Amino acid sequence: MKIARPIQALIDSFQKLPGVGPKSAQRLTYYLLHVPQMQLDEFSDAVSRLKKDTKLCSVCKNVSETDPCPICSDTSRDHSQILVVEEPLDILAFEKTGKYKGIYHVLHGAINPLENIGPDEIYIQALLDRVKNPDREVKEIIIATNPTMEGEATAMYLMRQVRGEGSKVKVTRLGMGIPTGADLEYADEVTLTQALEGRREL
Amino acid sequence: MKIARPIQALIDSFQKLPGVGPKSAQRLTYYLLHVPQMQLDEFSDAVSRLKKDTKLCSVCKNVSETDPCPICSDTSRDHSQILVVEEPLDILAFEKTGKYKGIYHVLHGAINPLENIGPDEIYIQALLDRVKNPDREVKEIIIATNPTMEGEATAMYLMRQVRGEGSKVKVTRLGMGIPTGADLEYADEVTLTQALEGRREL
Numbered sequence: 001m002k003i004a005r006p007i008q009a010l011i012d013s014f015q016k017l018p019g020v021g022p023k024s025a026q027r028l029t030y031y032l033l034h035v036p037q038m039q040l041d042e043f044s045d046a047v048s049r050l051k052k053d054t055k056l057c058s059v060c061k062n063v064s065e066t067d068p069c070p071i072c073s074d075t076s077r078d079h080s081q082i083l084v085v086e087e088p089l090d091i092l093a094f095e096k097t098g099k100y101k102g103i104y105h106v107l108h109g110a111i112n113p114l115e116n117i118g119p120d121e122i123y124i125q126a127l128l129d130r131v132k133n134p135d136r137e138v139k140e141i142i143i144a145t146n147p148t149m150e151g152e153a154t155a156m157y158l159m160r161q162v163r164g165e166g167s168k169v170k171v172t173r174l175g176m177g178i179p180t181g182a183d184l185e186y187a188d189e190v191t192l193t194q195a196l197e198g199r200r201e202l
Numbered sequence: 203m204k205i206a207r208p209i210q211a212l213i214d215s216f217q218k219l220p221g222v223g224p225k226s227a228q229r230l231t232y233y234l235l236h237v238p239q240m241q242l243d244e245f246s247d248a249v250s251r252l253k254k255d256t257k258l259c260s261v262c263k264n265v266s267e268t269d270p271c272p273i274c275s276d277t278s279r280d281h282s283q284i285l286v287v288e289e290p291l292d293i294l295a296f297e298k299t300g301k302y303k304g305i306y307h308v309l310h311g312a313i314n315p316l317e318n319i320g321p322d323e324i325y326i327q328a329l330l331d332r333v334k335n336p337d338r339e340v341k342e343i344i345i346a347t348n349p350t351m352e353g354e355a356t357a358m359y360l361m362r363q364v365r366g367e368g369s370k371v372k373v374t375r376l377g378m379g380i381p382t383g384a385d386l387e388y389a390d391e392v393t394l395t396q397a398l399e400g401r402r403e404l
Contacts, residue, residue, distance in 0.1 A: 004267045006255040010248040018233050030291045031220050044250035046212040047242055053208040065206045089232045
């Protein structure tokens, strides 16, 4: 195989990305050979500055250019409500709905004993500190971790920690049930059970 | 939507790549936030140097660090046989077989009147010059353009150009037919017709 080293280097870099196999990495690299150097420079710059020009918000741990982040410094939002997510990307999903006016907390992961990720490896203590801080007047924590084993374990752990401290803060979990547009016929038993349990009076 | 600018910049860059939609671009970008800066620097470097550190081989137009490229300067290969491909990536596919010992010519595209790509926009003249050059002693041109409308048109054009110059160079086209492992039941008519026409005595 006689691939020029600069080409092989980029193929290797692409292959380290999730969901990019050897074939896609080759295709992307050879595509970039046809692109103007200016676009390559922009791309290269964006990669190298991604982490250099961003930091974690000291309040909510979201990735931001400023500290505190624009959401935490927005006084028009309801600072008594904290929505807890696993990843910064999850915040985008909620912001897109336009319905949530509270603030956030990013755990940067979920408890996963199989991968040696315990409560101390993610930003759980930072959340507990926010809740305990009387200046912040937190009234509700909405746990929006993923409905996976790890997400559920993290939700349970969080709930116990907040309850255990005798805090009067309300702890809620996102509603579970049938997603819009789904076909009941193909819904799994767990989802249907949760939809039944979570039924609401009309 | 409150996405930090350095994050949005990288999402935009990823989205310019073929087959990468807005969701994948977001996923890749947020993945890179968890990666060490060293890996980002390597990636960034590989992108910016991709074209700076490579050139087109003056003989075969393959992308290479050296001119002529390692294949063209390999005296153990058969320089009388030229395999003509559309893209540098196609060379990799042939090199992987380990069965081809001749050299290559990369057209960098195919004739495509709908996109205003005529014979002069791709490296056809360079190939004709190689064929005409008595020093090169070319005996056979194997046309391995893609079996698409554009690839076939390019193959026909190339054949006519070589023939038109009264050259004694043999012009061949890759064999067409059933690919290994395919199911006859699902083969299309054109492929089956070509497989019949290209049948060989056992």
